[in-house]
Amino acid sequence: MVSVSTLAGSELRYYLEGSHLFRADFDKDYSQTFSIALEFFFRLDSGFLAISDKLLKIGSHPWHVKIAHTLSYGDVYVARRKILDGIPVNHELFLEYGAPPSWTALWRPCLDLFTIHEASLLSVVNPELVTNRVETACLYCAVYLLYHIYTRLHYFSGDYDALKDYPNLIKNLISTYPQFEYIAPDNRLVIGLIFSDQILSLLKIEELIKKCPKYFKPVSFQELMVLKDFDLGLYYGVCREFLPSFVASF
Amino acid sequence: MNSSRRSLLHFSHWSARVLAFPRSAFLGFHSLNKFLDKFQSLYDPRLYIQHSFLEECPNMIQPVIFLMFPCPKYRLRFYTFIHDDGTKSLGIPFHLSFNSNPPPGTAYPFYTQPTFRLFEIEITSIKVNPSKAYTEARNLSGDKLFLKQEEFRLFFKLFYIYLRLCNFFWGPKFGNHAICVFHARASDSENCLPGYYETSNHIHLLDYLRLPEKDELSTFVVRGMIRWANLIESKLFRKAMF
Numbered sequence: 001m002v003s004v005s006t007l008a009g010s011e012l013r014y015y016l017e018g019s020h021l022f023r024a025d026f027d028k029d030y031s032q033t034f035s036i037a038l039e040f041f042f043r044l045d046s047g048f049l050a051i052s053d054k055l056l057k058i059g060s061h062p063w064h065v066k067i068a069h070t071l072s073y074g075d076v077y078v079a080r081r082k083i084l085d086g087i088p089v090n091h092e093l094f095l096e097y098g099a100p101p102s103w104t105a106l107w108r109p110c111l112d113l114f115t116i117h118e119a120s121l122l123s124v125v126n127p128e129l130v131t132n133r134v135e136t137a138c139l140y141c142a143v144y145l146l147y148h149i150y151t152r153l154h155y156f157s158g159d160y161d162a163l164k165d166y167p168n169l170i171k172n173l174i175s176t177y178p179q180f181e182y183i184a185p186d187n188r189l190v191i192g193l194i195f196s197d198q199i200l201s202l203l204k205i206e207e208l209i210k211k212c213p214k215y216f217k218p219v220s221f222q223e224l225m226v227l228k229d230f231d232l233g234l235y236y237g238v239c240r241e242f243l244p245s246f247v248a249s250f
Numbered sequence: 251m252n253s254s255r256r257s258l259l260h261f262s263h264w265s266a267r268v269l270a271f272p273r274s275a276f277l278g279f280h281s282l283n284k285f286l287d288k289f290q291s292l293y294d295p296r297l298y299i300q301h302s303f304l305e306e307c308p309n310m311i312q313p314v315i316f317l318m319f320p321c322p323k324y325r326l327r328f329y330t331f332i333h334d335d336g337t338k339s340l341g342i343p344f345h346l347s348f349n350s351n352p353p354p355g356t357a358y359p360f361y362t363q364p365t366f367r368l369f370e371i372e373i374t375s376i377k378v379n380p381s382k383a384y385t386e387a388r389n390l391s392g393d394k395l396f397l398k399q400e401e402f403r404l405f406f407k408l409f410y411i412y413l414r415l416c417n418f419f420w421g422p423k424f425g426n427h428a429i430c431v432f433h434a435r436a437s438d439s440e441n442c443l444p445g446y447y448e449t450s451n452h453i454h455l456l457d458y459l460r461l462p463e464k465d466e467l468s469t470f471v472v473r474g475m476i477r478w479a480n481l482i483e484s485k486l487f488r489k490a491m492f
Contacts, residue, residue, distance in 0.1 A: 016456055019454055019481070020482070021478065021481045021482045022482075022483060129482075130482065132480070134479050135479045138479075180414075180474070181414065181477055182473050182476075183472075184473070185473075189478045191479075225425055229425060236474050239418035239419055243418065
């Protein structure tokens with residue numbers, strides 16, 4: 001029997017059998033599994049926006065042209081309950097918790113503050129991971145991740161007033177933004193989302209850029225063409241945004 | 251990213267003139283149109299530049315058609331080519347030529363209209379002339395292909411829920427090739443690809459990713475093309491269905 005926090009921190013995994021992917025049990029060993037990740041990009045007129053790690057505290061790079069997160073059971077649980085049941089993922093929760101949680105355990109404040117059992121976590125998460133519900137679960141998680149990004153940007157920039165006024169983000173709005181899927185060499189099944197105008201405005205990023213410009217920098221198309229060679233997500237993201245479509249006609 | 255780059259390096263004659271656009275034409279929806287307005291059509295010879303020059307020129311983007319041959323019986327399986335060095339690829343790349351007898355490694359495209367609208371360029375079919383790397387390739391049964399000049403009609407829609415249109419920038423030296431993936435129709439493929447109807451000559455896309463000797467371009471195509479969310483199945487659902 002594993003603890004709830006071990007389960008919440010376990011990555012969602014799938015294994016390949018024949019031509020299909022099946023949900024892997026979190027406590028079993030498989031020869032090869034695939035995890036699910038989300039990658040966010042913020043689009044500007046002539047390129048993407050890079051955000052300093054001093055504001056995001058993700059820790060992987062000093063600047064983030066893309067914000068990536070591998071989904072765990074805890075993420076899907078909190079995201080689903082946040083969206084469908086309205087459990088709070090807001091400043092009150094983070095104030096009670098003390099600070100925004102580590103990027104690898106975003107679910108922790110909710111699980112620490114509410115009593116959740118392993119069985120109830122699995123009963124919420126497992127139905128979300130099958131057949132055509134995965135994409136919807138990923139969109140819930142995208143909303144939930146945007147809340148965390150909002151919290152981190154404003155908390156670490158000292159803009160505490162903004163934390164009292166959370167944006168109203170909904171799944172249907174997120175799904176209107178360009179998406180792409182790819183399979184990363186490290187066996188991550190990735191959904192990339194490219195956000196622009198309305199999301200930048202809802203997250204109050206434009207205001208933050210004015211307040212503390214040193215934490216943001218635009219990355220031009222020319223620079224992206226160089227950077228993309230080092231990152232497959234950026235690679236497909238840049239192509240999704242800047243390449244004309246060549247289509248077959250009948 | 252460590253897979254072989256061989257197929258691309260060999261895929262076109264250096265002296266051939268191939269279609270290319272300046273990189274600045276890709277900056278926005280109207281940039282390409284603005285650039286192309288200066289030309290009569292996509293067959294305008296001024297749009298075609300010597301390949302050897304373009305390969306050294308990061309500021310010129312060369313559209314390349316990556317032609318794949320879907321298995322007629324099973325979705326997500328594609329006809330596979332084995333090159334001399336053992337590298338396997340899942341399609342043939344072609345630069346675009348304005349010559350109706352295209353030189354090796356290039357294809358002559360038939361457009362719906364040789365002009366363009368917004369960001370879309372519509373192609374109905376291509377007359378191809380594969381390069382030596384492909385004419386001498388073998389299929390998975392070990393049969394030599396003997397590919398020659400052929401015409402293929404193009405499509406993509408049949409597999410749409412499992413695959414997405416995949417266009418991306420790529421290049422062995424600079425990212426200066428705009429790769430556009432198309433599928434050939436079975437009726438065109440059966441005459442020129444030996445054993446086309448045998449499933450054993452096609453590899454499943456997810457199995458391809460597990461091969462040690464992958465072609466780099468094919469690998470990028472596969473990674474970006476699979477709509478993996480549609481491949482997720484439930485064991486319970488399967489039991490109920492079958």
